[in-house]
Amino acid sequence: MSKEKVVVIFPHPDDESFGASGTISKFRDEGVPVTYLCGTLGEMGRNMGNPVFANRETLSTFRKKELEEAANQLDIEVEMLGYQDKTLEFEPRDLVAKHLKERLEALEATIVITHYPGYAVHPDHDALGAAVVDAVRQMDESRRPEVWMHAISNHSKQDLGEPEIIYDVRPYWKRKLAAIKAHLSQADGMMNLIENHEQTSEQLERLKTERFYRYTFS
Protein backbone atom coordinates (compact mmCIF):
# COMPACT_ATOMS: atom_id res chain seq x y z
CA MET A 1 0.00 0.00 0.00
CA SER A 2 1.27 3.43 -0.89
CA LYS A 3 0.86 6.06 1.75
CA GLU A 4 -0.35 8.66 -0.70
CA LYS A 5 -3.50 10.63 0.02
CA VAL A 6 -4.83 12.80 -2.78
CA VAL A 7 -7.00 15.84 -2.09
CA VAL A 8 -8.62 17.57 -5.05
CA ILE A 9 -9.70 21.16 -4.48
CA PHE A 10 -11.82 22.91 -7.09
CA PRO A 11 -14.72 25.35 -6.70
CA HIS A 12 -17.53 23.68 -8.66
CA PRO A 13 -19.25 20.32 -8.92
CA ASP A 14 -17.98 19.08 -12.34
CA ASP A 15 -14.50 20.70 -12.19
CA GLU A 16 -13.22 17.40 -10.81
CA SER A 17 -14.74 15.41 -13.68
CA PHE A 18 -13.66 17.66 -16.54
CA GLY A 19 -10.26 18.53 -15.08
CA ALA A 20 -8.92 15.56 -13.16
CA SER A 21 -11.15 12.49 -13.30
CA GLY A 22 -8.66 10.48 -15.36
CA THR A 23 -5.91 11.18 -12.85
CA ILE A 24 -8.31 10.48 -10.00
CA SER A 25 -9.18 7.12 -11.60
CA LYS A 26 -5.51 6.26 -11.94
CA PHE A 27 -4.95 6.94 -8.24
CA ARG A 28 -8.05 4.98 -7.22
CA ASP A 29 -6.89 1.99 -9.26
CA GLU A 30 -3.64 2.11 -7.32
CA GLY A 31 -5.58 2.04 -4.06
CA VAL A 32 -4.86 5.68 -3.21
CA PRO A 33 -7.68 7.39 -1.32
CA VAL A 34 -9.00 10.56 -2.97
CA THR A 35 -11.10 13.28 -1.35
CA TYR A 36 -12.71 16.08 -3.31
CA LEU A 37 -13.07 19.35 -1.40
CA CYS A 38 -15.67 21.14 -3.49
CA GLY A 39 -15.74 24.90 -2.92
CA THR A 40 -19.30 25.78 -3.88
CA LEU A 41 -22.49 24.19 -5.14
CA GLY A 42 -22.10 25.87 -8.51
CA GLU A 43 -25.49 27.37 -7.80
CA MET A 44 -24.92 30.36 -10.09
CA GLY A 45 -24.09 28.30 -13.16
CA ARG A 46 -25.90 29.24 -16.34
CA ASN A 47 -26.31 25.73 -17.70
CA MET A 48 -29.76 24.56 -16.62
CA GLY A 49 -29.80 21.30 -18.56
CA ASN A 50 -30.68 20.95 -22.21
CA PRO A 51 -33.64 20.80 -22.47
CA VAL A 52 -33.85 23.03 -19.41
CA PHE A 53 -34.88 21.19 -16.24
CA ALA A 54 -33.39 23.38 -13.48
CA ASN A 55 -33.90 26.98 -12.48
CA ARG A 56 -31.77 29.34 -10.43
CA GLU A 57 -33.43 28.18 -7.19
CA THR A 58 -33.29 24.44 -7.83
CA LEU A 59 -29.87 24.28 -9.51
CA SER A 60 -27.94 23.77 -6.26
CA THR A 61 -30.02 20.70 -5.41
CA PHE A 62 -29.44 19.14 -8.82
CA ARG A 63 -25.74 19.88 -8.76
CA LYS A 64 -25.28 18.37 -5.32
CA LYS A 65 -26.94 15.15 -6.49
CA GLU A 66 -24.92 15.15 -9.70
CA LEU A 67 -21.72 15.46 -7.71
CA GLU A 68 -22.74 12.51 -5.53
CA GLU A 69 -23.29 10.47 -8.68
CA ALA A 70 -19.93 11.49 -10.16
CA ALA A 71 -18.25 10.66 -6.84
CA ASN A 72 -19.84 7.19 -7.01
CA GLN A 73 -18.49 6.71 -10.53
CA LEU A 74 -15.02 7.78 -9.41
CA ASP A 75 -15.18 6.08 -6.00
CA ILE A 76 -14.05 9.15 -4.05
CA GLU A 77 -15.09 11.00 -0.91
CA VAL A 78 -16.61 14.48 -1.20
CA GLU A 79 -16.65 17.32 1.29
CA MET A 80 -18.40 20.60 0.59
CA LEU A 81 -16.46 23.69 1.66
CA GLY A 82 -19.60 25.85 1.78
CA TYR A 83 -18.57 28.90 -0.24
CA GLN A 84 -20.88 30.64 -2.67
CA ASP A 85 -20.54 30.40 -6.39
CA LYS A 86 -18.89 33.33 -8.21
CA THR A 87 -17.84 35.00 -4.96
CA LEU A 88 -14.65 33.21 -3.90
CA GLU A 89 -12.37 36.00 -5.11
CA PHE A 90 -14.17 38.44 -2.82
CA GLU A 91 -13.66 36.39 0.33
CA PRO A 92 -10.60 37.25 2.45
CA ARG A 93 -7.97 34.95 1.01
CA ASP A 94 -6.23 34.38 4.34
CA LEU A 95 -9.45 33.01 5.84
CA VAL A 96 -10.01 30.66 2.92
CA ALA A 97 -6.36 29.55 3.15
CA LYS A 98 -6.68 28.92 6.88
CA HIS A 99 -9.80 26.83 6.29
CA LEU A 100 -8.04 24.81 3.58
CA LYS A 101 -4.94 24.32 5.69
CA GLU A 102 -7.06 22.80 8.46
CA ARG A 103 -8.72 20.39 6.05
CA LEU A 104 -5.43 19.40 4.37
CA GLU A 105 -3.83 18.68 7.74
CA ALA A 106 -6.84 16.73 8.95
CA LEU A 107 -6.90 14.66 5.76
CA GLU A 108 -3.10 14.18 5.80
CA ALA A 109 -2.86 15.08 2.14
CA THR A 110 0.30 14.14 0.28
CA ILE A 111 -0.80 15.46 -3.11
CA VAL A 112 -3.18 18.37 -3.70
CA ILE A 113 -4.71 18.95 -7.10
CA THR A 114 -6.11 22.42 -7.78
CA HIS A 115 -6.26 25.13 -10.45
CA TYR A 116 -3.24 27.17 -11.53
CA PRO A 117 -3.96 30.65 -10.15
CA GLY A 118 -4.03 33.21 -12.93
CA TYR A 119 -4.32 30.55 -15.64
CA ALA A 120 -7.63 28.96 -14.80
CA VAL A 121 -10.11 31.24 -16.68
CA HIS A 122 -12.93 31.27 -14.11
CA PRO A 123 -12.42 33.74 -11.22
CA ASP A 124 -13.45 31.07 -8.70
CA HIS A 125 -10.79 28.73 -10.11
CA ASP A 126 -8.09 31.37 -9.81
CA ALA A 127 -9.14 32.44 -6.32
CA LEU A 128 -9.37 28.95 -4.84
CA GLY A 129 -6.12 27.85 -6.49
CA ALA A 130 -4.36 30.86 -4.99
CA ALA A 131 -5.80 30.07 -1.55
CA VAL A 132 -4.59 26.46 -1.85
CA VAL A 133 -1.04 27.61 -2.61
CA ASP A 134 -1.18 29.95 0.38
CA ALA A 135 -2.56 27.20 2.61
CA VAL A 136 0.20 24.77 1.70
CA ARG A 137 2.88 27.43 2.05
CA GLN A 138 1.72 28.02 5.60
CA MET A 139 2.01 24.35 6.48
CA ASP A 140 4.97 22.92 8.28
CA GLU A 141 7.49 21.91 5.60
CA SER A 142 7.55 18.31 6.79
CA ARG A 143 3.80 17.99 6.31
CA ARG A 144 3.51 19.86 3.04
CA PRO A 145 1.79 17.97 0.26
CA GLU A 146 2.84 18.43 -3.33
CA VAL A 147 0.64 20.94 -5.18
CA TRP A 148 -0.37 19.98 -8.72
CA MET A 149 -2.01 22.80 -10.64
CA HIS A 150 -4.35 22.53 -13.60
CA ALA A 151 -4.06 25.40 -16.12
CA ILE A 152 -6.89 26.06 -18.55
CA SER A 153 -6.30 29.40 -20.25
CA ASN A 154 -5.35 29.47 -23.92
CA HIS A 155 -2.00 31.11 -23.31
CA SER A 156 -0.90 28.92 -20.40
CA LYS A 157 1.54 26.76 -22.38
CA GLN A 158 3.04 29.83 -24.02
CA ASP A 159 3.63 31.49 -20.63
CA LEU A 160 4.42 28.49 -18.46
CA GLY A 161 5.97 25.97 -20.82
CA GLU A 162 5.20 22.26 -20.70
CA PRO A 163 3.70 21.01 -17.46
CA GLU A 164 5.79 18.57 -15.43
CA ILE A 165 3.02 16.03 -15.00
CA ILE A 166 1.24 14.69 -18.05
CA TYR A 167 -1.15 11.75 -17.93
CA ASP A 168 -2.65 10.13 -20.95
CA VAL A 169 -6.03 9.27 -19.42
CA ARG A 170 -7.43 7.26 -22.34
CA PRO A 171 -7.25 4.06 -20.24
CA TYR A 172 -9.77 5.76 -17.93
CA TRP A 173 -11.78 7.47 -20.67
CA LYS A 174 -14.96 5.50 -20.01
CA ARG A 175 -14.92 6.41 -16.34
CA LYS A 176 -14.09 10.02 -17.11
CA LEU A 177 -16.99 10.31 -19.55
CA ALA A 178 -19.33 8.65 -17.05
CA ALA A 179 -18.25 11.15 -14.40
CA ILE A 180 -18.74 14.08 -16.77
CA LYS A 181 -22.15 12.79 -17.83
CA ALA A 182 -23.21 12.46 -14.19
CA HIS A 183 -23.24 16.25 -14.19
CA LEU A 184 -26.37 16.18 -16.28
CA SER A 185 -27.30 19.85 -15.88
CA GLN A 186 -23.82 20.92 -16.99
CA ALA A 187 -22.44 18.28 -19.31
CA ASP A 188 -24.72 18.91 -22.22
CA GLY A 189 -23.91 22.57 -22.45
CA MET A 190 -20.21 21.89 -22.16
CA MET A 191 -20.35 19.03 -24.62
CA ASN A 192 -22.22 21.28 -27.05
CA LEU A 193 -19.62 23.95 -26.57
CA ILE A 194 -16.96 21.43 -27.34
CA GLU A 195 -18.80 20.00 -30.33
CA ASN A 196 -19.93 23.27 -31.88
CA HIS A 197 -16.71 25.10 -31.52
CA GLU A 198 -14.14 25.22 -34.27
CA GLN A 199 -11.56 23.68 -31.99
CA THR A 200 -13.80 20.63 -31.67
CA SER A 201 -11.26 17.89 -31.93
CA GLU A 202 -8.63 19.87 -30.09
CA GLN A 203 -11.03 20.40 -27.18
CA LEU A 204 -11.93 16.73 -27.02
CA GLU A 205 -8.31 15.68 -27.35
CA ARG A 206 -7.46 17.99 -24.48
CA LEU A 207 -9.83 16.06 -22.22
CA LYS A 208 -7.90 12.86 -22.97
CA THR A 209 -4.74 14.23 -21.45
CA GLU A 210 -4.52 15.74 -17.98
CA ARG A 211 -1.62 18.06 -17.30
CA PHE A 212 -0.44 19.57 -14.07
CA TYR A 213 2.24 22.03 -13.09
CA ARG A 214 3.97 21.28 -9.83
CA TYR A 215 4.28 24.27 -7.49
CA THR A 216 7.76 24.94 -6.16
CA PHE A 217 7.92 26.45 -2.69
CA SER A 218 11.14 28.38 -2.34
Add this chain to the structure above:
Amino acid sequence: MEAIQQKVVQDKIDQLSDKEVYVHLETTNGAYASHFDESAYNVGAFIRNAKVKYQHGKIVSTGGSYRVGLKLDLGWVYAEGVTDFEIDEKNRLLMAGHDREGRLMVALEISETPFSYEADPDE
Protein backbone atom coordinates in the same frame (compact mmCIF):
# COMPACT_ATOMS: atom_id res chain seq x y z
CA MET B 1 -40.28 26.31 -15.98
CA GLU B 2 -42.71 26.78 -18.83
CA ALA B 3 -43.36 29.36 -21.51
CA ILE B 4 -44.60 32.60 -20.00
CA GLN B 5 -48.36 33.04 -19.82
CA GLN B 6 -48.58 36.79 -19.73
CA LYS B 7 -51.81 37.03 -17.75
CA VAL B 8 -50.72 34.56 -15.09
CA VAL B 9 -47.44 36.44 -14.62
CA GLN B 10 -49.16 39.83 -14.60
CA ASP B 11 -51.60 38.64 -11.91
CA LYS B 12 -48.69 37.45 -9.79
CA ILE B 13 -46.80 40.73 -10.27
CA ASP B 14 -49.94 42.60 -9.17
CA GLN B 15 -50.35 40.37 -6.14
CA LEU B 16 -46.76 41.04 -5.02
CA SER B 17 -46.96 44.81 -5.48
CA ASP B 18 -47.02 47.27 -2.63
CA LYS B 19 -45.43 44.90 -0.14
CA GLU B 20 -41.88 44.18 0.93
CA VAL B 21 -40.42 41.59 -1.40
CA TYR B 22 -37.01 40.11 -2.19
CA VAL B 23 -35.68 40.30 -5.71
CA HIS B 24 -33.08 38.24 -7.51
CA LEU B 25 -31.99 39.91 -10.75
CA GLU B 26 -29.25 38.57 -12.95
CA THR B 27 -27.76 38.58 -16.39
CA THR B 28 -24.72 36.73 -17.68
CA ASN B 29 -22.99 35.55 -20.81
CA GLY B 30 -20.96 33.02 -18.86
CA ALA B 31 -17.52 32.88 -17.34
CA TYR B 32 -16.02 31.28 -20.45
CA ALA B 33 -17.20 33.76 -23.11
CA SER B 34 -13.78 35.25 -23.77
CA HIS B 35 -12.09 31.88 -23.32
CA PHE B 36 -13.98 30.37 -26.24
CA ASP B 37 -14.02 33.56 -28.32
CA GLU B 38 -11.14 35.91 -27.76
CA SER B 39 -12.99 38.79 -29.37
CA ALA B 40 -15.81 38.46 -26.83
CA TYR B 41 -15.65 39.53 -23.24
CA ASN B 42 -17.47 38.42 -20.15
CA VAL B 43 -20.47 40.38 -18.95
CA GLY B 44 -22.55 39.58 -15.92
CA ALA B 45 -24.34 41.18 -13.02
CA PHE B 46 -26.50 39.88 -10.23
CA ILE B 47 -28.18 41.14 -7.12
CA ARG B 48 -29.64 38.60 -4.73
CA ASN B 49 -32.11 39.45 -2.00
CA ALA B 50 -32.55 43.11 -2.79
CA LYS B 51 -35.40 44.09 -0.49
CA VAL B 52 -37.78 46.37 -2.35
CA LYS B 53 -41.37 47.48 -2.47
CA TYR B 54 -42.77 48.29 -5.89
CA GLN B 55 -45.76 50.47 -6.58
CA HIS B 56 -46.76 48.54 -9.63
CA GLY B 57 -45.22 46.31 -12.24
CA LYS B 58 -45.92 45.24 -15.78
CA ILE B 59 -44.93 42.47 -18.15
CA VAL B 60 -44.79 43.50 -21.82
CA SER B 61 -44.62 41.11 -24.74
CA THR B 62 -42.08 41.78 -27.47
CA GLY B 63 -43.24 38.85 -29.59
CA GLY B 64 -41.07 35.94 -28.53
CA SER B 65 -39.86 37.27 -25.22
CA TYR B 66 -40.92 39.71 -22.54
CA ARG B 67 -39.76 42.75 -20.65
CA VAL B 68 -40.69 43.29 -17.02
CA GLY B 69 -40.55 46.60 -15.15
CA LEU B 70 -41.25 47.17 -11.48
CA LYS B 71 -41.68 50.79 -10.40
CA LEU B 72 -40.05 51.60 -7.06
CA ASP B 73 -40.48 54.80 -5.07
CA LEU B 74 -36.97 55.83 -6.10
CA GLY B 75 -36.21 53.79 -9.19
CA TRP B 76 -36.90 50.71 -11.24
CA VAL B 77 -36.24 47.03 -11.49
CA TYR B 78 -35.98 46.04 -15.16
CA ALA B 79 -35.36 42.85 -17.06
CA GLU B 80 -35.47 42.12 -20.78
CA GLY B 81 -35.52 38.77 -22.52
CA VAL B 82 -37.46 36.61 -20.09
CA THR B 83 -39.29 33.76 -21.82
CA ASP B 84 -40.03 31.17 -19.12
CA PHE B 85 -41.70 31.30 -15.76
CA GLU B 86 -42.67 29.27 -12.76
CA ILE B 87 -44.57 29.99 -9.57
CA ASP B 88 -42.79 27.56 -7.29
CA GLU B 89 -43.89 25.72 -4.15
CA LYS B 90 -42.75 28.67 -2.06
CA ASN B 91 -45.08 30.89 -4.06
CA ARG B 92 -42.19 32.76 -5.64
CA LEU B 93 -42.41 34.18 -9.12
CA LEU B 94 -39.39 32.93 -11.09
CA MET B 95 -38.75 34.25 -14.60
CA ALA B 96 -35.81 33.54 -16.87
CA GLY B 97 -34.61 33.72 -20.45
CA HIS B 98 -32.38 31.05 -21.98
CA ASP B 99 -30.34 30.71 -25.15
CA ARG B 100 -30.86 27.87 -27.63
CA GLU B 101 -28.65 25.56 -25.59
CA GLY B 102 -30.76 26.17 -22.50
CA ARG B 103 -28.22 28.40 -20.80
CA LEU B 104 -29.58 31.13 -18.61
CA MET B 105 -29.07 34.65 -19.96
CA VAL B 106 -31.34 36.66 -17.70
CA ALA B 107 -33.39 35.98 -14.57
CA LEU B 108 -35.81 38.00 -12.49
CA GLU B 109 -37.33 36.43 -9.40
CA ILE B 110 -39.66 37.93 -6.80
CA SER B 111 -40.35 36.40 -3.41
CA GLU B 112 -41.99 37.36 -0.14
CA THR B 113 -39.29 35.44 1.76
CA PRO B 114 -35.52 35.75 1.29
CA PHE B 115 -33.87 33.57 -1.32
CA SER B 116 -31.53 31.03 0.20
CA TYR B 117 -28.04 30.02 -0.84
CA GLU B 118 -28.91 26.37 -0.83
CA ALA B 119 -32.34 24.87 -1.45
CA ASP B 120 -33.88 23.09 1.53
CA PRO B 121 -32.54 19.56 1.78
CA ASP B 122 -36.04 18.07 1.73
CA GLU B 123 -36.91 19.63 -1.62
